Amino acid sequence: MSMLTELISREQIAARIRELGETIRNDYNDEPLVTVCVLKGAVIFFADLLRAIDRSTTIDFMRIASYGCSVSRETNVRLLLDLETNIAGKHVLIVEDIIDTGHSMRCVLDLLATRNPASLAVCTLLDKRERREVSVDVSYAGFVVQQGFVVGYGLDFAEDYRHLDAIHILDPGA
Ligand code: 5GP
Numbered sequence: 001m002s003m004l005t006e007l008i009s010r011e012q013i014a015a016r017i018r019e020l021g022e023t024i025r026n027d028y029n030d031e032p033l034v035t036v037c038v039l040k041g042a043v044i045f046f047a048d049l050l051r052a053i054d055r056s057t058t059i060d061f062m063r064i065a066s067y068g069c070s071v072s073r074e075t076n077v078r079l080l081l082d083l084e085t086n087i088a089g090k091h092v093l094i095v096e097d098i099i100d101t102g103h104s105m106r107c108v109l110d111l112l113a114t115r116n117p118a119s120l121a122v123c124t125l126l127d128k129r130e131r132r133e134v135s136v137d138v139s140y141a142g143f144v145v146q147q148g149f150v151v152g153y154g155l156d157f158a159e160d161y162r163h164l165d166a167i168h169i170l171d172p173g174a
């Protein structure tokens with residue numbers, strides 16, 4: 001049976017998202033902004049963050065296979081869903097649930113950079129920065145987390161636990 005231990009409460013998440021939203025709103029002033037949700041894990045964070053940023057933005061979605069870059073170490077993203085928006089000349093903010101080794105986000109950044117956006121920035125709810133294998137410039141990070149596998153608030157283990165309103169550490173052996 002798996003065991004969950006709460007790591008970050010719903011109140012902590014909400015408070016941090018309010019801060020991130022305000023910072024992002026101030027950083028972009030009135031510049032047109034495209035916000036990109038990396039499916040599926042970031043979807044709940046994205047919905048809350050958009051309302052905390054509290055300004056108009058074009059939203060779009062992409063989905064990559066998590067085993068594409070991060071396991072096989074290929075340089076190409078295994079892209080399952082691409083953006084609809086033409087991002088050339090636009091400010092783009094990528095919203096991700098968690099950055100671990102950095103391979104997935106590195107691939108997303110490299111791909112989107114070829115489309116000549118005005119700027120490209122990353123906002124991740126969770127940053128496992130001690131485990132980084134490739135460098136990724138993270139402009140906005142909600143929480144730095146250490147080792148351990150986390151679930152909840154959009155993050156899954158085998159598609160389960162996404163609905164939980166707090167972030168938990170999953171101990172599958174317990
Ligand atoms: P990276 O390419 O940075 O190593 O991995 C990024 C992806 O691995 C994340 O988008 C996520 O899907 C998955 N991942 C990495 N660490 C965790 C974790 O602790 N919990 C969950 N649920 N997914 C994780």
Ligand code: MG
Binds near residue numbers: 098
């Ligand atoms: Mg993700």
Ligand code: MG
Binds near residue numbers: 041066156157
């Ligand atoms: Mg997953």
